[in-house]
Amino acid sequence: MTTQPIPVVVLAGFLGAGKTTLLNHLLRGARGTRIGVMVNDFGDIGIDAMTVAGQVGSTVSLGNGCLCCAVDASELDTYLEVLTRPELRLDVIVIEASGLAEPQELVRMLLASDNPRAVYGGLVEVVDAAEFTTTRTRHPETDRHLAVADLVVLNKADRVAPAELAGIRETVAGLATRAAVVETAHGRIDPELLFDRVVPDDEIAGQMSIEDILYGDEDTHAHPHAAYDTVSLGTAVPLHPRRLMAFLDTRPEGLYRVKGFVDFGAADPEHRYTVHAVGRFLRFFPEPWPAGEERLTRLVLIGRGVDAGALRGELAGCEQNGAEDEPDEQSMWGVLRYVPQPDEAPVP
């Protein structure tokens, strides 16, 4: 059994950048490497924990709220204590920060942790190449996040023309001066990039001063999620595809992220539909209902400057009202327009 401390890698990046996709890629390609996962869901339904593949016994879901606000260093230590138990024999722990977390806060907490079996293993910042320019304009803190990253994964390269991608890469590299920048699609990076990133003590000192860790800079505490609203829907009543599409097609600008699973009831009893919207980008991924799985819809909406009460009401209005309201197969056409073609990789 190894006596080396376990590296703890922070996986950060704005809403929808592709953190969960990357994490699933790592888990699938893990082979002999034993990966522990801490998932930080934003919203009171554990969507991200549910979409992390095949992790039994070594996943900790941090529930509602943002890790950097909701958890202090001692609480983080409690979670780390669980994942660093020798019997789990983990080689690496990955913390997926919520898309609105301040990665620097997490890094600070990890560095302050007194768990001798864990060592900070670096900050990976996932960037959505297709949304980079818009995100940066709306969220100037993006620059600060890139500046402290150890590895930048420039994801969704498939959604940007090569010339534009080269320009974005140059901008990102200029901001992430300490980091390697890796372009990829669907988070398919070489796992070695992460698992070998045990950062020596002297390098950590170079990354963040002790004053940074102890006192921080008040400006860097401006949490981007303060201004965000989260609306969740968890229901056993199937949603009507036409009404859900009408809702999604007219969703307000500020509703940046929609994720979860939808049950369309009689309109398609065979499949559950994973939904992902990032900005104006929308996709549904049908998959057969797992055997014995309860038919439920779970959705989390995250937005800024949106009327959460109205959204909640509109979502509730998408629920089917008994037999008379039962949709037919044609009512699925609107949904099927957003199911990816075979060359687009599905959500795991």
Ligand SMILES: Nc1nc2c(ncn2[C@@H]2O[C@H](COP(=O)(O)OP(=O)(O)OP(=O)(O)O)[C@@H](O)[C@H]2O)c(=O)[nH]1
């Ligand atoms: N075209 C394309 N889509 C991608 C890529 N990576 C991820 N996606 C899709 O982008 C959506 C968001 O991906 P996630 O992995 O859930 O993003 P996330 O960063 O975990 O999102 P939050 O948890 O909301 O912060 C999903 O529909 C993914 O399938 C990519 O490289 N190319």
